[in-house]
Amino acid sequence: MLFHMNKGQPAEFYYMEHVLMEHRLGLPIDVDFTEACGFTERAIAIRLMNRQPRRTGRTLAGDKGYSAREFVAECCKMEVKPHVAQNINRDGGSAIDARTTLDAGYLSSQCIRKRIQECFG
Secondary structure, eight states: OOOOSSSTSOOOEEHHHEEEEEETTTTTEEEEEEEESSSSSEEEEEEEHHHOOOOOEEEEEOOOOOOOHHHHHHHHTTTEEEEEEEOTTSSOSSSSSSHHHTHHHHHHHHHGGGGGGTTTT
């Protein structure tokens, strides 16, 4: 969400919307709003996943911003498979290894995750 204070002033971020989407149907199942600071996306993703019922076979897709070792470790601790895009340009390499990318559902998750943008359109 962008906000203009005065004419001629640049737009600044004030709030962010975070949406958790169910992959099979592409439906939003949880939403959260936070103040925009640029560092909350991974923490909110964990919070949204914790609010969902525990079941086996859960996955969480995301872009390169979610390919942080702390986030991947937290997902594994919650028994959620992190299907996030590899960030091979990061110092130390990506937190996602070949075992994850070879999973049959990984490619599907990466293709479907882009549908989340439809919620914002």
